[in-house]
Amino acid sequence: EVQLVESGGGLVQPGGSLRLSCATSRFTFSSYAMSWVRQAPGKGLEWVSGISSSVSSTYYADSVKGRFTISRDNSKNTLYLQMNSLRAEDTAVYYCAKSNNWHFDYWGQGTLVTVSS
Amino acid sequence: QSALTQPASVSGSPGQSITISCTGTSSDVGSYNLVSWYQQHPGTAPKLMIFEVSKRPSGVSNRFSGSKSGNTASLTISGLQAEDETDYYCCSYAGTITWVFGGGTKLTVL
Numbered sequence: 001e002v003q004l005v006e007s008g009g010g011l012v013q014p015g016g017s018l019r020l021s022c023a024t025s026r027f028t029f030s031s032y033a034m035s036w037v038r039q040a041p042g043k044g045l046e047w048v049s050g051i052s053s054s055v056s057s058t059y060y061a062d063s064v065k066g067r068f069t070i071s072r073d074n075s076k077n078t079l080y081l082q083m084n085s086l087r088a089e090d091t092a093v094y095y096c097a098k099s100n101n102w103h104f105d106y107w108g109q110g111t112l113v114t115v116s117s
Numbered sequence: 118q119s120a121l122t123q124p125a126s127v128s129g130s131p132g133q134s135i136t137i138s139c140t141g142t143s144s145d146v147g148s149y150n151l152v153s154w155y156q157q158h159p160g161t162a163p164k165l166m167i168f169e170v171s172k173r174p175s176g177v178s179n180r181f182s183g184s185k186s187g188n189t190a191s192l193t194i195s196g197l198q199a200e201d202e203t204d205y206y207c208c209s210y211a212g213t214i215t216w217v218f219g220g221g222t223k224l225t226v227l
Contacts, residue, residue, distance in 0.1 A: 035216070037163075044120065045155070045163065045206050047216040059214040095162060102210045103153035105174065107162040 002027045002106040004096050009111030016086050016115070022079040022096030022108055030054075030074040033099040036081050038092035039110075046092075049081065050099065064090075086115045121146065121207055121219035128225040134195040137222045139207030140188060145217055147188040151210035154183060154192045157221075158203045166205075167192060194224070202226040 008020040020036070035050040049070040050059045058070050069082040079096050093112050097104035122140040129135040139152065146152055152170050155163035165174050167183035170190060180195045190209070194201055207219040 037218075044221040045157075045208070045218040046120075047208075047218060050214055050216075057214070061215065101169075102149075102151040103165060103168040103208070104155075104163075105165050105168075107164075109162050 002098060004098065004106060004108035006094065006096055006108045006111040009094065009113045011114045011116065012086055013117050014087060014115055017082070017084045018086065018113060020081040020083065020094055020096075020111060020113070022081075024077045024079065024096075024098070027098070027106075029072075029077040034072060034079045035097045035099055035104060036070060036079075037095045037097050037104070037107075038090075038113075039095070040089075040092040043092075048094070051079070083113070086113075088115050091115045119217070121209060121217055123205075123207060123219035123222045125220070126223045126225065128227055129194075129197045130227045131197050131199065133197050134193060135197060135224065137192045137194075137205055137207075137224070139190040139192070139209075139219050141190075141209050141217070142188055145209040145211040146185065146190055148212065149210045150185065152183065152185055152190040153208045154181075155206045155208065156203060157206065163206065197226050199226050 003025045005023045036048040051070045067085045071080045093110040095110045096108045098106040150170050154167040157163045170185045171183040182193045205222045211217045
């Protein structure tokens with residue numbers, strides 16, 4: 001069974017930075033695009049960022065463009081999300097999700113990011 | 118990138134059928150047959166239930182079905198069971214490699 005395990009969440013002050021990781025296994029990581037999706041407490045899902053299988057292309061929601069950077073290391077089967085200039089409204093559980101064509105077929109359990117002073 | 122519109126809640130009795138709507142625009146739902154639906158139990162990761170409007174992944178019950186008309190997609194659950202009570206989210210490809218989700222619908226099985 002495909003496995004996605006996020007880590008790196010925690011409490012950070014407004015304006016601070018955090019780097020999330022998503023370790024994957026049991027599928028050919030380098031063959032699939034990946035995304036980050038977040039969910040604020042008690043709220044719905046929001047697509048945040050995506051990256052192509054070859055690392056050549058990255059995509060962002062307007063809400064995080066210029067502050068977040070998605071990347072991947074295909075040799076380590078790991079997806080990353082560098083988050084800078086964090087705001088209170090970035091507080092959420094962040095999920096990594098495996099893309100299969102135009103939908104997300106597997107999700108990790110999520111990591112909680114709390115932005116607060 | 119405005120969120121798709123879903124009813125906040127729907128309810129039905131065991132054995133009945135319910136439908137959850139998901140309304141977008143001509144830039145997302147209306148432009149692509151790339152609507153997916155996710156089931157999420159509290160505190161757990163979302164689970165794919167429907168993709169490309171009406172296709173079911175292996176292992177998902179055939180009680181779940183999807184459709185689309187114009188800018189509105191729908192998820193229908195037939196033969197409601199207690200285990201179906203949870204949150205459901207629609208999602209549409211929105212062009213330029215971006216996606217938009219609905220606000221979520223809480224299903225209550227009476």
